[in-house]
Amino acid sequence: MIALNVNGKAYQVDVEPDVPLLWVIREQLKLTGTKFGCGEGLCGACTVHVNGEPARSCITPVGDVAGKKIVTIEGIPAGHAVKKAWLAEEVSQCGYCQPGQVMSAVALLKKHPKPTDGDIDSAMSGNICRCGTYPRIRTAIHRAAGAKKKGGKP
Amino acid sequence: MSEIIRMSRRDFLKTGAVLSGGLVLGCYLPFGNSAGAADPATTFAPNAFIRIGSDDTVTLIINKSEMGQGVYTSLPMLIAEELACDWKKIRIEAAPVDPVYNHTVFGLQVTGGSTSVRTEWERLSKAGAAAREMLIAAAARQWKVDPASCRAENGFVVHAGKKLSYGQLAAKAAKLPVPQEVRLKDPARYAIVGKPRHRLDSPAKIDGTALFGIDVQLPGLLTAVVARPPVFGGKVTSFTADKAKKVPGVVDVVQVPSGVAVIATGFWPAKKGRELLDIVWDDGPEGGLATPALRQQYVSLAQSPGLVARKEGEPAQAMQKAAKQLTAEFEAPFLAHAPMEPLNCCVDLKSDRCDIWTGTQFQTVDRNSAAEVAGLKPEQVHLHTTFLGGGFGRRANPASDFVREAVHVAKAAGKPVKVIWTRDDDMKGGFYRPFWYDRISASLDDTGNLTAWQHTIVGQSIATGTPFESAMVKNGIDDASVEGAAEIPYAIPNIQVDLHTPKLLVPVLWWRSVGHSHTAFVVESFMDEAAHAAGKDPFAFRRALLAKHPRHKGVLELAAAKAGWGKPLPAGRGRGIAVHESFGSFIAQVAEVSADRKGTVKVHRVICAIDCGRTVNPDTIRAQMESGIIFGLSAALHGAITFKNGKVEQDNFDGYPVVRMNESPAIEVHIMPSKEPPGGVGEPGVPPIAPAVANALFAATGVRLRTLPFNPKALLDGMGKG
Numbered sequence A: 001m002i003a004l005n006v007n008g009k010a011y012q013v014d015v016e017p018d019v020p021l022l023w024v025i026r027e028q029l030k031l032t033g034t035k036f037g038c039g040e041g042l043c044g045a046c047t048v049h050v051n052g053e054p055a056r057s058c059i060t061p062v063g064d065v066a067g068k069k070i071v072t073i074e075g076i077p078a079g080h081a082v083k084k085a086w087l088a089e090e091v092s093q094c095g096y097c098q099p100g101q102v103m104s105a106v107a108l109l110k111k112h113p114k115p116t117d118g119d120i121d122s123a124m125s126g127n128i129c130r131c132g133t134y135p136r137i138r139t140a141i142h143r144a145a146g147a148k149k150k151g152g153k154p
Numbered sequence B: 001m002s003e004i005i006r007m008s009r010r011d012f013l014k015t016g017a018v019l020s021g022g023l024v025l026g027c028y029l030p031f032g033n034s035a036g037a038a039d040p041a042t043t044f045a046p047n048a049f050i051r052i053g054s055d056d057t058v059t060l061i062i063n064k065s066e067m068g069q070g071v072y073t074s075l076p077m078l079i080a081e082e083l084a085c086d087w088k089k090i091r092i093e094a095a096p097v098d099p100v101y102n103h104t105v106f107g108l109q110v111t112g113g114s115t116s117v118r119t120e121w122e123r124l125s126k127a128g129a130a131a132r133e134m135l136i137a138a139a140a141r142q143w144k145v146d147p148a149s150c151r152a153e154n155g156f157v158v159h160a161g162k163k164l165s166y167g168q169l170a171a172k173a174a175k176l177p178v179p180q181e182v183r184l185k186d187p188a189r190y191a192i193v194g195k196p197r198h199r200l201d202s203p204a205k206i207d208g209t210a211l212f213g214i215d216v217q218l219p220g221l222l223t224a225v226v227a228r229p230p231v232f233g234g235k236v237t238s239f240t241a242d243k244a245k246k247v248p249g250v251v252d253v254v255q256v257p258s259g260v261a262v263i264a265t266g267f268w269p270a271k272k273g274r275e276l277l278d279i280v281w282d283d284g285p286e287g288g289l290a291t292p293a294l295r296q297q298y299v300s301l302a303q304s305p306g307l308v309a310r311k312e313g314e315p316a317q318a319m320q321k322a323a324k325q326l327t328a329e330f331e332a333p334f335l336a337h338a339p340m341e342p343l344n345c346c347v348d349l350k351s352d353r354c355d356i357w358t359g360t361q362f363q364t365v366d367r368n369s370a371a372e373v374a375g376l377k378p379e380q381v382h383l384h385t386t387f388l389g390g391g392f393g394r395r396a397n398p399a400s401d402f403v404r405e406a407v408h409v410a411k412a413a414g415k416p417v418k419v420i421w422t423r424d425d426d427m428k429g430g431f432y433r434p435f436w437y438d439r440i441s442a443s444l445d446d447t448g449n450l451t452a453w454q455h456t457i458v459g460q461s462i463a464t465g466t467p468f469e470s471a472m473v474k475n476g477i478d479d480a481s482v483e484g485a486a487e488i489p490y491a492i493p494n495i496q497v498d499l500h501t502p503k504l505l506v507p508v509l510w511w512r513s514v515g516h517s518h519t520a521f522v523v524e525s526f527m528d529e530a531a532h533a534a535g536k537d538p539f540a541f542r543r544a545l546l547a548k549h550p551r552h553k554g555v556l557e558l559a560a561a562k563a564g565w566g567k568p569l570p571a572g573r574g575r576g577i578a579v580h581e582s583f584g585s586f587i588a589q590v591a592e593v594s595a596d597r598k599g600t601v602k603v604h605r606v607i608c609a610i611d612c613g614r615t616v617n618p619d620t621i622r623a624q625m626e627s628g629i630i631f632g633l634s635a636a637l638h639g640a641i642t643f644k645n646g647k648v649e650q651d652n653f654d655g656y657p658v659v660r661m662n663e664s665p666a667i668e669v670h671i672m673p674s675k676e677p678p679g680g681v682g683e684p685g686v687p688p689i690a691p692a693v694a695n696a697l698f699a700a701t702g703v704r705l706r707t708l709p710f711n712p713k714a715l716l717d718g719m720g721k722g
Ligand code: FES
Pocket: A035, A036, A037, A038, A039, A040, A041, A042, A043, A044, A045, A046, A047, A056, A057, A058, A059
């Protein structure tokens, strides 16, 4: 039994400690907002927060995060500035990468409340979007930060 | 001027029949709250697309798969424009498989070819208008007034200060006859269509509630992964599963036609079990497949003409007489679609019924394939279309590979099972954009006019060997192999385009923009070469040759103007332009690029001008242009599937990189106001970007790159810095 704290809720899960957190979240806890994209830490679709830091849950053994504070997309409040900005800028297309994008953006803004384009590049380049929503993600992050800056940096 | 359109009464009766049969009730609700109890007695369901409940809920049944292109918003906009319902009361349901939902041209239920808005505009407008007329008639009857004195507005019928909501009218409207003729709105009075509107599916896509195929949960659901042959055309010779079966959670290991399936209580044990399988494979005839050798074969084929797809004048003679002649060869690799959501399919198979949940673009074909495998009648198979985490053509497979396989696994499992493909499986699983090789020659007279154009294309046919062969392959020529090359718009008096179609066991498929994904690169790069050979500006050269093609010319001029064509750029930067028509839309793009000391290409800015005729949701059009440009840029800068010893060499996003945030250019989209019939937007943004970047690189560095993806080393070698 492994004790997990996810979105402020305590869970006991009966899994081997080497199982990636991603599959525990999705299959045991039935929180399917966190997505599987690559399984190797290359795409960011599975991004969650562990003690406030973004983590790729597909390569995080569940045993390593026992007792730590885990937040998934389901734990981000509806009125969060990032979510509002995502809706205002109409970021989502297929939407599959977006929970991971939102989690990375929330973590970025906690660290850099007024991120530069460079900050955005470094914090967000681990999150692939095959639909190419990057320009809107950039604009949305600036919007969430309270800066009315247009996407892209020619 | 209002348009009166005759409606086929039979069609509406037919669609109504589906509803009373209750089929729609069982269908999958991809997001949002349930539409409430759809009590047939009080629900108004005038056709297969609209259902209005007594609680005022407007449920729209959408027959196109939502894979990012925005159909769950643009198609409702078409209905809502005529229906005059309250936008906030709209709920979306994915259509079940039924002939009423067939593509109006293709005759199957399918989402593809950037056709959804183009083909559904009229049908959905009429569906909305018919429902509106019936609601008005119901209200007029209740008030005992002339229907012409009533109007529909935001979910109400109003007349002289009185109003009744659609919900209040639903039960009465349901009893009225479906009108034979409906009056459609004058487009000049459109209030919804043509104006930007927020997507209905956005909230669900950022709170984790949007359901994709991979998210489907069922009681007792098992998960399977399948070990597939490492070489296309290969088979299992023998296998032992003793070690795999010892993994806690592994329930069974079974052979299926596509390989060996490990069935477990979850993904992780299934994957662990698969790693412990001992399988002896028979590689079959492609065991020696290698990209360099394949390239050689294609190169030699390209040296002689193939089957002629278009011929005008006498290009060979004109070439001989010309003042100047130029020839070049181009190459474009196999490409994986690599949608963010790896393939998956969930199947619940019973003796007399099969339920399937998956993100597919190809409902009819997949349903029928599943029925065949399950040994059931097609009507016994219920396919529930979920959201698609990207499609790009991969989820529209005539072979129904991921659906057939999942039904086989479910048959063996005897329990509901979801087959999940890992990223490696998805990337190595085939159905690639074909590998293409092109040889092209052109000649110029002494004033720099193009006199002849000869283009030979080499590559596999997508449709050959599928049920679509008879429709898509004519006289040995697969239209998708030559599209964008055979119908080039430029005024050239002598022209020939021909095709070689080699056969390989590598499965190929339509990949976002299909043939255009390579022909635009070849044609628009070579047009640039011709302009330079003629000593002319590439924009002016094209413009002069497009005099008879105002829509091409229009977007070309718009893109050039917005990009500041001809104005100075910072040192080291170059501008390139390309224009291409595909899927009924006309697009020009100008790219601004530079290359660093390592030969790494940086695309700073892309200006895109599109004429897609009448628009539904301009914001979606912008989004699709951005999307297509970045998708095309991934292919131009990075994408290649290659073979060694018959095996695919790439297995994840490290070996098959795609554009990320740090490489994403600033993109500006300009939509040409137009009254032309609507064109597609999902795919046409892709083709022009590779040539625009290649042309910009030439402007910046003097080096012409003719092989995709652009190779930094080739760039440095060309610049003499290698
Ligand atoms: S699924 Fe974890 S990084 Fe891709």
